[in-house]
């Protein structure tokens with residue numbers, strides 16, 4: 001994949017890969033041609049991005065607001081060798 005030529009840290013293989021990332025590709029979440037949003041994301045809000053694919057989240061997530069930065073906890077959002085939930 002073209003992006004991985006430069007972004008080699010995203011290449012893996014990883015123990016836990018984020019379903020969308022390597023299968024469908026980086027552009028399911030990023031617009032590399034320029035996006036007004038931070039990190040060239042296709043949604044302004046990280047939560048909206050996540051919810052566009054994830055209809056269900058654990059019950060305790062009900063306290064999170066639309067502006068919650070999901071990646072504060074899901075910090076290894078691309079893939080992880082340690083956490084199946086991309087928490088580290």
Ligand code: HEC
Pocket residue numbers: 002003004005006007026027030032038039040
């Ligand atoms: C020719 C090398 C190269 C290629 C190919 C490349 N990038 Fe990048 N990308 C970079 C560099 C350099 C940066 C800036 C890194 C930095 O600021 O730390 C960057 C930054 C980014 C960022 C972060 C932007 C930000 O606001 O911090 C994202 C997201 C990104 N690239 C996604 C992609 C995607 C998706 C692709 C494939 C469609 C891609 N890149 C292909 C070199 C490349």
Ligand code: HEC
Pocket residue numbers: 003004007010018020021022025026027028029030039041046071072077078
């Ligand atoms: C499931 C959605 C998703 C996919 C797929 C995805 N990213 Fe990201 N990416 C994000 C999010 C969310 C952030 C911002 C993380 C944060 O809050 O700082 C990000 C941040 C980045 C950054 C800047 C910070 C960093 O981690 O270096 C780069 C570069 C990047 N992505 C490249 C890629 C590349 C290359 C691919 C494909 C291999 C890819 N992304 C696939 C969601 C995704």
Ligand code: HEC
Pocket residue numbers: 018019020028029046049050051052053054070071074077084085086
């Ligand atoms: C393009 C669709 C897409 C986007 C956007 C997306 N995900 Fe995922 N995510 C997936 C798929 C597919 C899986 C694999 C789940 C499965 O097999 O049911 C997954 C798996 C996960 C898992 C592992 C637990 C599980 O359900 O398997 C977590 C945690 C997760 N995603 C969090 C996030 C977060 C947080 C965001 C926003 C930053 C996000 N995802 C954005 C498609 C997506």
Ligand code: HEC
Pocket residue numbers: 047050051054056057058061064065068069070071072073074085087
């Ligand atoms: C305070 C930390 C925290 C924040 C913020 C957070 N999460 Fe999570 N999330 C977790 C933990 C911990 C788990 C693992 C739950 C478990 O062990 O069952 C998880 C699991 C998930 C899963 C996997 C569900 C499953 O059962 O497969 C998804 C999807 C998810 N979170 C989405 C989100 C989205 C979307 C946001 C932002 C709106 C978000 N998370 C914000 C901590 C967080």
